[in-house]
Amino acid sequence: MHDTLLLFGATGDLAARQLFPSLLHLLRDRLLPEDFRIVAVARHAYDDEAFRAWLGERLAGIENGAEVRAELLRRTEYVAVDLSQPEAIAQTLRGYADGHRCVSYLATPPYLFVPIAQGLKGAGLLEEPSRLVLEKPIGSDLESARAINAALGACLGEDRIFRIDHYLGKAAVQNLLALRFGNTLLEAVWHHRWIESVDILVAETAGVDGRESYYADYGALRDMVQNHVLQLLCLIAMEPPASLDAAVLRDEKLKVLRALRPFRADSVLADSVRGRYEAGLVDGEPVRGFSLQAVQGREPVETFVALRASIDNWRWAGVPFRLCTGKRLAERVTQVVVTFRPTSHWLFEKPRRERATPNRLVLRLQPQENVELELMSSLAGPEWGALELQALPLDLSMPTVQRRIAYERLLLDALNGNSTLFVRSDEVEAAWTWIDSIIAAWREAETPILPYMAGSWGPAAAANFLPQAPARTLGAQRDRRVP
C-alpha cells in the first residue's frame, strides 16, 4: 500500500467534510500503513501548526477519540503553493517522493487538474508507482474532457489515473452488483422480455447555496447525470462482466454508455424536462430560490432534470430508462425501481386486471438502504370466494453493517491500486458524448426551464418521469417559463 497522500485542495469543502473525516476513520480502524503521512496542499498561507489548528477544529465534531485526531494531525504537514503554476508546484514539491510511494489526490476545481499534473511530473511525483486521483467533473463537455484526458495521459499512464465518482464508493451502490450478479432469479428476468421500465431517481433536499458559481456552468445534467446517474444506469444495464477485474467491468459499462441513444431536437421536448427551483419550504423551513444573479450573462442552467433514455441494444430494446435528479426536492432519496411486465395470462377476477400492480423491485440506496420486492398476493379470507389480490412488499433489507463514508473505500482502493470503482477516460468521454447530444437538442429546440417550488417534486410537467413520487406534490404548480 502507498504511504503518502498528497491532498490538493486541502482547505476546501470536500476535504473538510469528506476526505479528512474518511482518513480519520481509516486511521481509527488501523487500515492505513504504519508510516502513513498526508501532505496537505492549498493556496492559503498556513504553516503546519496553523493548518493543524484549522483542521483540528473541523474534525472536532466527529465522534472519534481525541487520540486518533491528534495522530492524524501529527501525520499531516501543510504546503502552500499556487496550483495554477506548474513550475512553482514542481519546485515546491520536489523531493517529496524520495523513498515514498505517493498518491496525489486533486480535490480542486477542474481547471487546475492539468497544471497540477504538469507540476507533479516536474517534481518527479508521477513516476512509477505514483498514482493520481481526480475529483469530478472531468471537463464540462466532450471536448474539454478529451483535452484533460490527453494532457494527463502525457504525464502518466491510464492505469495509474483514478477518476472518482463517489457514488461507486457507496456500499449500497456496490450492492447493485451483488443483487444483479449473485441471484439466479434476477439473472433470468433481467431484460426487455420481462422488464417494462427502469426508474433512477436521485432527489436532494439540499440547494445550490454556496456553489452557485460552479453550478452556473454545470446545472443538474452535467453535475449529476453525466457521472452519478449514468454510473447507476451502467450497473443496472450492463452485460454480466466475466469478472470484477477493473478492465472487464469498465469495458461492460462503456458498452452501455455507447449504446445510449443520442437525443434529438425533434423529440427532446417529449423526452426531457428541465426545471429550476424557486423559493419554498423544505423540511418545514423556508428556503430561497436559485439565485439568478449568479448565472447572469451565462446560458441558463437547470437544477432539475428528467430524461427518458433509451439503450439501443439487444437486452434493452424498447425499455424506457427514466432518469431524474434535482435539488430542493421534497425528499432526499436515491432509488432504482425496476418495473416488470404484467403476467402473460390473468387468472383472477377480470375487472381487477387493471388494478393489478406490476411486480417491482425497489432498490433504495440512500438515505436508508433497503431492497423491496413487490409481489401480488391473495388476501382470501376463510370464506371461499373470488381471490382478491394485492401487491405486498417483501422487505429484503440487509443486516445493518458499519456505515462508511463512500470516500473511505475509494481512498483505500486508490492507496492499494485497485481501480475497479474508478472511472476510465473512455467512460468519461462516452458519457459526455451523450450529455452533449442532450445539450445540443435543448439548444436547438429551445427547451424551456420550468420553475418549481422548493420542497416539491419538480415541475408538474415531470409527473410522468416520476411515477414513484407522491402525486399530491406533483402538479401543485402550473408550469410556466422561467424568464
Ligand SMILES: NC(=O)C1=CN([C@@H]2O[C@H](COP(=O)(O)OP(=O)(O)OC[C@H]3O[C@@H](n4cnc5c(N)ncnc54)[C@H](OP(=O)(O)O)[C@@H]3O)[C@@H](O)[C@H]2O)C=CC1
Ligand atoms: N464539495 C463537494 O461536496 C464536492 C466537490 N466535488 C469536487 O471536488 C473539487 C473540490 O471541491 P470543493 O472542495 O467543494 O471546492 P472548494 O472551492 O471548497 O475548495 C477548493 C480548494 O482548492 C484550492 N485552490 C483553488 N484554487 C487554487 C490555487 N490557484 N492554488 C492553490 N489552491 C487552490 C483551495 O485552496 P484555498 O482555500 O487555500 O484557496 C481549496 O483548498 C471540485 O472539483 C468539485 O467539483 C465533487 C463532489 C462533491
Ligand SMILES: O=C1O[C@H](COP(=O)(O)O)[C@@H](O)[C@H](O)[C@H]1O
Ligand atoms: O457530486 C455531487 O454529489 C452531491 C450529491 O452526493 P450525495 O452523496 O450527497 O448523494 C451533489 O449534491 C453535488 O451537487 C454533486 O456535485
